[in-house]
Structures are given as structure tokens and as C-alpha cells.
Amino acid sequence: MFDPKLKEALARVQKPGRYTGGEPGCVIKDKAGVDLRFAFCFPDTYEVGMSFLGMKILYELLNERPNWWCERAFMPWLDMKEEMERLGLPLYALESKDPLTSFDVVGFTLQYELSYTNILAMLDLAGIPFYSRDRGEEWPLIVAGGPCVCNAEPVADFFDMMMLGEGELQLPAVCAEVERAKKEGIGKKELLRRIARIEGCYVPSFYGVSYQPDGRIASILPNDPAAPAVVTKAIIPDMDSQKLPTNFVVPMVGAVHDRAQIEVLRGCVRGCRFCQAGFLYRPMRQRSADKLNAAARDLCGNTGYEEISLTSLSTSDHSQLEQLLDEMAPWVEKDHVSISLPSLRIDNFTESLIEKTTKVRKSGLTFAPEAGTQRLRDVINKNITWEEIEKSCKIAFKAGYTSVKLYFMMGLPTETLEDIEGIANTAQQIVDLYYANPDKPKGKGVQVTISVACFVPKPHTPFQFVPQDTEESLKAKQQHLLHSVRSKKINVNYHDSSTSFLEAVFAKGDRRLAQVLVAAYRKGCFFDGWDECFHYDTWLEAFRQCGLDTAFYAGRPIGLEETTPWSHLDYGVSHEFLVREYKKALEAQTTPPCNRRCSGCGANKLVGGACFDYSQDLVH
Numbered sequence: 001m002f003d004p005k006l007k008e009a010l011a012r013v014q015k016p017g018r019y020t021g022g023e024p025g026c027v028i029k030d031k032a033g034v035d036l037r038f039a040f041c042f043p044d045t046y047e048v049g050m051s052f053l054g055m056k057i058l059y060e061l062l063n064e065r066p067n068w069w070c071e072r073a074f075m076p077w078l079d080m081k082e083e084m085e086r087l088g089l090p091l092y093a094l095e096s097k098d099p100l101t102s103f104d105v106v107g108f109t110l111q112y113e114l115s116y117t118n119i120l121a122m123l124d125l126a127g128i129p130f131y132s133r134d135r136g137e138e139w140p141l142i143v144a145g146g147p148c149v150c151n152a153e154p155v156a157d158f159f160d161m162m163m164l165g166e167g168e169l170q171l172p173a174v175c176a177e178v179e180r181a182k183k184e185g186i187g188k189k190e191l192l193r194r195i196a197r198i199e200g201c202y203v204p205s206f207y208g209v210s211y212q213p214d215g216r217i218a219s220i221l222p223n224d225p226a227a228p229a230v231v232t233k234a235i236i237p238d239m240d241s242q243k244l245p246t247n248f249v250v251p252m253v254g255a256v257h258d259r260a261q262i263e264v265l266r267g268c269v270r271g272c273r274f275c276q277a278g279f280l281y282r283p284m285r286q287r288s289a290d291k292l293n294a295a296a297r298d299l300c301g302n303t304g305y306e307e308i309s310l311t312s313l314s315t316s317d318h319s320q321l322e323q324l325l326d327e328m329a330p331w332v333e334k335d336h337v338s339i340s341l342p343s344l345r346i347d348n349f350t351e352s353l354i355e356k357t358t359k360v361r362k363s364g365l366t367f368a369p370e371a372g373t374q375r376l377r378d379v380i381n382k383n384i385t386w387e388e389i390e391k392s393c394k395i396a397f398k399a400g401y402t403s404v405k406l407y408f409m410m411g412l413p414t415e416t417l418e419d420i421e422g423i424a425n426t427a428q429q430i431v432d433l434y435y436a437n438p439d440k441p442k443g444k445g446v447q448v449t450i451s452v453a454c455f456v457p458k459p460h461t462p463f464q465f466v467p468q469d470t471e472e473s474l475k476a477k478q479q480h481l482l483h484s485v486r487s488k489k490i491n492v493n494y495h496d497s498s499t500s501f502l503e504a505v506f507a508k509g510d511r512r513l514a515q516v517l518v519a520a521y522r523k524g525c526f527f528d529g530w531d532e533c534f535h536y537d538t539w540l541e542a543f544r545q546c547g548l549d550t551a552f553y554a555g556r557p558i559g560l561e562e563t564t565p566w567s568h569l570d571y572g573v574s575h576e577f578l579v580r581e582y583k584k585a586l587e588a589q590t591t592p593p594c595n596r597r598c599s600g601c602g603a604n605k606l607v608g609g610a611c612f613d614y615s616q617d618l619v620h
Contacts, residue, residue: 012083013077018253019076024249024250025303026249028095034067036179037102039073041073041109042108042109043115044075049074050253053261055072057263060245085125090127101128105143109144110144111147117517130158132159145170151459153513153565156204156511160192161174161195161204163200164571165234192206197226206223207221207223208220209511244295244299245295248303262296262299262310264286266285267313268313270314270383273585274412274455276459278313283611286318293327293328307339310342316344321353370382372419373419383593408451410481411500414585427487427490428486448490449490450493452492464558466582467555516542525542560579577599
């Protein structure tokens with residue numbers, strides 16, 4: 001039964017389907033029959049959260065246990081947040097409609113730095129104190145996972161525990177400890193000591209931070225015997241050992257990516273120096289084609305989706321991709337299911353891939369050169385050439401494509417205005433290629449869209465040492481790019497430099513930023529990743545109020561031997577390797593992909609041996 005207050009709120013909001021639950025595939029259990037209740041919280045809208053594959057994987061995994069119940073909660077949009085505050089309606093989970101305070105564990109996924117104030121907003125709507133130190137035994141355990149935990153410090157004071165690495169092994173182990181502690185009557189402090197012994201589990205209150213006079217970190221040291229000096233991420237050595245989800249919750253309101261998704265591999269061999277995910281998820285581990293095909297068929301059959309995405313950081317690097325597409329072909333054609341490959345590499349794009357993925361319907365074509373000149377592509381270790389870009393575009397145009405989207409970055413280390421002009425020149429060369437193609441579709445023009453993000457230096461990458469490019473410089477480069485484009489066949493989209501600057505601050509920040517987050521939220525900041533809700537001046541006010549300088553975090557280089565806020569968090573890639581790669585970048589020297597030659601990053605130690613069998617032909 002719906003609470004009368006909830007009914008009233010739903011009658012007043014634009015998209016009530018975001019808040020009702022009851023979708024096909026959602027799990028309902030008898031509360032009296034469960035021993036542990038977990039609320040999986042996504043700090044953004046329903047549409048964004050329901051696109052997140054990680055939630056779907058862990059939702060199914062936890063709910064397979066008959067005595068555990070995992071439910072979902074999302075950040076309400078502005079209209080619903082206002083109604084909930086007006087009516088005194090606490091934030092609730094969609095399945096049971098119970099408030100978050102009814103749960104044993106409330107878990108947030110940290111996917112994006114500009115969602116941090118949404119975490120505070122959700123805790124506030126639930127009536128849960130922000131700081132872990134203010135929550136006694138009566139409150140749920142507040143935990144977090146996701147890629148942003150790689151520098152957990154800006155939000156560390158809010159969480160009882162945070163998980164580094166891959167949650168399929170960690171999260172069930174944490175839930176088992178919580179269940180055991182409930183049955184034994186163990187208090188929160190002892191529970192956290194038990195959890196701290198699980199690989200990849202970080203309890204921030206078990207560590208003390210000291211600072212140098214200039215504000216840099218002097219040390220981060222354990223203050224409890226249960227805490228290891230360095231927390232090492234959890235990893236699944238063999239991806240085939242983990243069952244793939246085959247029952248998704250199908251959203252009532254169209255998700256951003258409203259399709260079936262299957263994760264074909266984890267990690268990446270490429271070593272792009274800007275890409276945090278490429279380093280966090282090392283080493284690359286792929287799933288076998290037969291298991292992927294069976295799971296994909298079951299997933300589409302169970303959900304009714306007519307599109308399936310073969311998801312990963314670099315899907316075309318899967319050594320059995322052609323075999324997988326061949327195995328999928330009979331049933332996807334029969335059931336009219338289209339296949340999308342969202343992360344194709346320019347250098348292994350083939351006519352065969354086009355043929356096998358466009359039999360049902362043709363989706364858009366997207367490539368990511370990332371930089372406009374060969375010199376800068378070498379700096380970032382993109383390992384692609386213009387000849388490879390040209391070859392792939394010719395293949396696409398011959399196959400009938402008339403539009404191409406290109407992703408680039410701006411503000412990369414060593415970048416010059418010549419590199420910015422190179423972005424426009426690359427797009428123009430692709431336009432010219434189209435019109436030089438004798439097989440182009442008659443009567444159709446070409447459209448090339450350039451999408452340019454502002455580069456943000458991230459922890460655990462070779463570029464963690466560099467400062468963020470200044471807002472003034474980025475804005476000047478954006479204008480220079482616009483003036484460099486001379487064809488109406490080329491569209492240019494670019495990101496707001498001020499949101500990127502704030503992202504860099506929190507990506508590289510320390511525990512002192514928790515007070516800034518609270519101050520900004522109290523001043524009305526949330527949904528900061530949404531242009532219509534982003535208030536940069538209010539953020540700067542919050543920093544001034546707390547006596548902290550944004551330039552200290554994002555605007556200065558980090559010393560190669562400096563203690564960083566993430567120095568005690570180990571993702572398997574050695575500091576020495578990151579320094580080597582940084583120095584090679586400054587010389588525009590490239591490093592080959594991992595499946596061609598090992599470069600000694602250290603991630604192989606996580607899986608107890610070599611990442612690849614180099615005696616086999618691994619390059620496809």
C-alpha cells in the first residue's frame with residue numbers, strides 16, 4: 001500500500017514512474033523472512049541509475065540469497081525532492097517503500113565526483129546524519145564502492161566503510177559479516193574491525209591524516225590494529241567464475257541506456273595515460289564467448305529488450321569477438337535483436353564487424369581519437385595513427401554510414417594551439433574522405449560531430465602529477481577550435497570548463513573537502529553534474545567559507561614522490577610505473593598494449609601470474 005503522502009507527492013511531480021517501483025524484474029520479498037536488508041543507492045536520477053550495469057549485477061547477486069533483500073533508491077529530481085521535504089516524506093527504497101533507516105546497510109556507488117552533494121541530499125532526505133562519527137549503533141551501516149573510491153578522502157568522513165575493487169566478491173562478504181554481527185549482537189566498531197580484514201575494505205575512521213605546514217599531506221597511518229597500512233583492491237582473477245546477470249529490472253521510465261547489457265571483459269590492454277578506468281581495472285580479463293552468448297540470449301529473452309550492448313572499456317580487444325558475434329547471429333536475427341559495440345577501437349575496426357552488427361539495424365558510429373595531432377596522441381599513448389583513422393572511416397562510408405561522432409579532449413599535458421587546430425583538421429579530412437568515396441550513398445551528405453571534453457587529471461594514472469588546465473586557457477582553446485572549423489558539415493560540442501575544474505578538485509582532494517561539500521549542499525548545491533543545477537559561484541563561496549583554495553587541489557603539479565590522499569589505496573599498478581609513464585609522456589614516447597608486451601605495471605601480482613600467455617597470438 002502506498003503511503004497517502006507518497007500518493008500526494010506522485011500526483012504533483014512530472015515523472016511519477018521514477019518513484020513507484022514495481023517494474024518487471026524487480027525483487028519483492030517477505031520482510032519477516034530476511035536476515036539482512038541492503039539499500040543500493042545511486043546518487044543521480046532514476047534514468048541515469050537504471051543504466052548502470054554494476055547495480056544490475058550486484059542486485060541480482062545479493063537477491064539470489066533467500067535471506068537477503070537488496071532494494072534500490074535513487075536521488076529524486078527537483079520536483080520530487082521539494083514534495084518530499086514539504087510532506088516530511090523520508091527517502092525510501094522502491095521495492096518495499098520503507099525508509100532507508102529501516103535497512104541494515106545503505107550502500108552508495110561513487111561513479112562521478114560531481115554527484116557527491118547528491119549523497120548528502122539523499123542522506124538528508126533519509127534523516128541520516130552526514131558524518132560517520134555522528135552515527136551510533138541505531139543507524140544503518142553507510143558504505144560505498146565504485147571507481148571514485150580510488151581517492152576516497154573527500155567523502156571518507158561520511159562513510160563507515162568503502163570498498164576498493166570489484167564488488168562481486170567483496171559485497172557478499174561484507175553482508176555476511178553484517179548478518180553475523182546482528183545475530184551475535186556485535187557492536188559497530190567490532191563489526192568494522194571484522195570488515196577491515198576483507199580484501200579491499202577500507203574503514204576511514206581507522207586511519208589518521210597529518211598535514212605539512214603548506215597543506216600537503218605528511219602521512220596517512222592506521223590508528224587501529226585491524227587496519228592494514230595499505231588497502232589493496234579486490235579482484236576477480238577469472239571472470240568466467242562469476243555468473244552473468246540474466247534478469248534485469250526493466251525501467252518504467254526510459255533509462256539513458258535503455259537496452260540489455262552484457263560485460264564481455266573487464267580492464268583494458270591499451271594503457272591510455274589519461275584513462276583512470278584503464279588503470280583501476282587492470283589487468284584485462286575476458287569472458288568466454290560461449291558463456292557470453294548464452295547469458296545474452298537469456299537476458300534478452302527474460303527482459304524483452306531488442307538491443308543488446310556488448311559492454312567493456314574496449315570491446316573490440318576481446319580475442320573471441322568475431323566468434324561471439326557468429327554464435328549470437330542465429331538468435332539475434334530470429335528475435336530481431338540488434339547488437340551495439342559501444343567501445344570500438346579505430347585500429348581494429350573491420351568490414352566484418354560492421355556486417356555482423358548491422359544485420360538487424362544500424363546504430364551510430366563513434367570513434368575516439370582523443371587528440372588532433374600524432375604528437376599529442378603519442379603523449380597520451382593512444383597508439384593510433386591517421387592512417388588507421390582513415391582506413392576505418394573509409395570502411396564505414398563504404399558500408400553506408402553518413403555520420404560519424406568523434407571524441408576528443410582538450411587541456412591535455414603539453415597541448416598547444418596547433419593540437420587544437422588538429423582536431424578541426426581531423427574532422428575536415430574525414431569530411432573530405434566521404435566526398436572522395438565513389439561508393440557514397442547518392443544524394444546524402446556527411447555529418448561529422450566533434451565532442452570535446454575538458455581533460456581532468458585523475459589519481460592512479462600517469463597524469464595524476466599534472467595540474468588541471470586553467471579555465472581561462474580552456475575557454476580560449478574552445479574558441480580557437482570553433483574558429484578553426486570551416487565546414488557546415490562539422491558540428492562542435494564542448495563541455496563547461498568550470499564543472500571540469502571542480503571535478504579535478506574532488507578527484508585529487510583530501511579529507512578537508514568534506515566540510516566544503518556540506519557547506520555547498522547547505523547553500524543549495526546538488527545535481528552538480530546537471531548544467532541547470534550547477535552553481536559555480538556558490539561552490540567558490542563554500543571554499544572561501546572553509547578557508548580552502550581550489551587551486552591547491554587542481555591547479556598545482558603533484559611532486560613525483562609526494563604523499564597523496566590516495567597513497568594508502570593500492571589498485572595494483574605501481575607508483576614507479578606511473579612515474580615512468582609520465583616521463584615517457586613528456587617525451588611523446590609510446591608504450592605498447594599489454595597483450596603485445598608486458599611493461600611491468602605490477603598488476604599481474606593481483607592475479608598471481610602473467611596477465612597473458614605471450615606464446616599465443618593475442619593481437620586481433
